[in-house]
Amino acid sequence: MAPKVVRSSKFRHVFGQAVKSDQCYDDVRISQMTWDSNFCTVNPKFVAMIVEASGGGAFMVLPLGKTGRVDMSQPLVCGHTGPVLDIEWCPHNDDIIASGSEDCTVMIWEIPDGGLTQPITEPVVTLEGHSKRVGILNWHPTAHNVLLSAGCDNVVIIWNVARGEPVITLDSMHTDMIYSACWNATGSQIITSCKDKKIRVIDPRQGSVVLEKDKPHEGSRPVRAIFVSEGKILTTGFSRMSERQVALWDPKSLEEPLTLQELDTSSGVLLPFFDPDTGIVYLCGKGDSSIRYFEITDEQPYVHYLSMYTSKESQRGLGYMPKRGLEVNKCEIARFYKLHERKCEPIVMTVPRKSDMFQEDLYPDTVGPEPSVEADDWFAGRDGELILISLRDGFAATKTREFKVNKTLLAKTTATARPSTKASDLQSVLDEVKKLKATVEEQNKRICELEKKVGK
DSSP, rough: OOOOOOOOOTTTOOOOOOOOGSSSSSOOOOOOOOOOOOOOEEEEEEEEEEEEEEESSSEEEEEOOOOEEETOOOOOEEEEEEEEEEEEEEOOOEEEEEEETTSSSEEEEOOOOOSSSSOOOSSSSSEESSSEEEEEEEEOOOEEEEEEEEEESOOOOETTTTTTEEEEEEEESSSOOEEEEOOOTTSSEEEEEEESSSEEEEEEETTEEEEEESSSSSSSSSOOEEEEEGGOOOEEOOTTOOOOEEEEETTOOOOOSSSEEEEOOSSSSSEEEEEEEEEEEEETTOOOOOOEEEEOSSSSSSSEEEEEHHHHHHSSSSEEOOOGGGGGTTTTEEEEEEEEESSSEEEEEEOOOOSSSSTTTTOOOOOOOSSSSEEEHHHHTTTOOOOOEEOTTOOOOOOOOOOOGGGGGOOEEEESSOOOHHHHHHHHHHHHHHHHHHHHHHHHHHHHHHHHHOOO
C-alpha cells in the first residue's frame, strides 16, 4: 500500500490563539437578539459591538487600544428605536459606520477620532425605505459611499449614502426572506441566499438575475453564500439530516458542486469569512466554540481542511479585521473578535515562522482604504478595480477623507425609497408635454376647419 502523501501548503500549520485577558474588552453586555449576523465589526481604529439596551437599540464603539474592563458609563451609539441587527464599518473611511435595525431604518454614523466621549443619538444620514426590519448591510468594495441593505420585506436596496437616496430597489426577485447578500470582489454583482431555497447572482444595475441555483443544500435551515477567488461561489448550509455542509460551485456550471463536504450536526448557521490574499475561508458558527479554516485551491477536492481553533466558551458573534489592521511582523494572517456573553476576545491566526523579516509570500499586496470610483459613476455603469497597497512597512493610515452629505438634495438628512427624479426623467416629461401641446394645436385647427364647413 502506497504511503499517504500530505498535501504541501504554507498554511498547513496555521494556529489560532486567544490573547491574554488584559487585552480583551470586559464587562460588555452583548445583545441577546436571535439574529444570524456578526454582531461585531472591526477596522484598524475601532471595534464596534451590538449591546443590550433599554428603550431602543444601541451599539458600543471602542478604540482598539481601550482594552480591559469597560466602564458602565461608556457612551453608546443609540439613535434607533428598535434593536440593532447589523453593523458594518465603511471600508473607505474608518470613522463611518452603518447600522440596520428592527425599526426598518438604516443609519450612518460618524465616530469622533478618539472614540465616543458622550452618547451619539443623531446620525449623519437616516435611510428609510424598508417596510420591515433591516438585518443585512454590506458596503461596496470599490465605489465610494455605496451601501447595500436587505430587509425582512424581501427587498434589496442599494443606496447612494452621500446623497441619501435609494438608487436601486430590487423588490421582485426574492419571494421570501433574504438570508445573506454580499458583493463580488469588484462590486459588479451581488449574490443572495433566500428562504425560498435559492441562491441568486444578480447584476444590480441591470436589475437582472444572472445565475440562479435551486437547493444548493437539501436542508430547510438558512444558507449563506459568498464569492471566493476566480468568481467561484462558496455556500454553507444543511443536509436533509440537518448535518452542516460547505460546498464550492463553479458559476459556469451550477448543476453539481465542485465539492460538498459534511462537517458536523451542530445547529448554528455557519458564517463564512474569506481572505482573498491567502485563499483561506474561515467558518464560524454562532453558538459554536470553534473556528474551522479551509484553503481553497484549483486542485481537487478544491476545499482543503487545514485545522480548527477550539475554546471552552461559545461565540455570540464575530468581527473580522481587514488585512491592513494585522501585525505583519508576527506573521498574523487573520484576527477575529469573538463575542462572549459579557466580553469581546481577540483571536489571532498565525503562520509559524522563525524569521522576523517581512514574509512576502504571506502578504501579497492587499486591499487598501481608497475607493476607485465615485458613487454616481458606479451607478452610471462604470466599474472600479480594487486599489492595492503593500504591507511591507505595515499600514500607515493616511488622512481620512471627509464624509460629506449633499444637504442640497436633502430637505432633512432623511431619504425615502421613492424613485429619484433624474435630469433625464425630467427631460422626457418636458418632451411629452411638447408633443401633447402640438397634438392639441392640430386638433384645434381641425375643429375650426370643420366648424367653417358646417357653417357653409
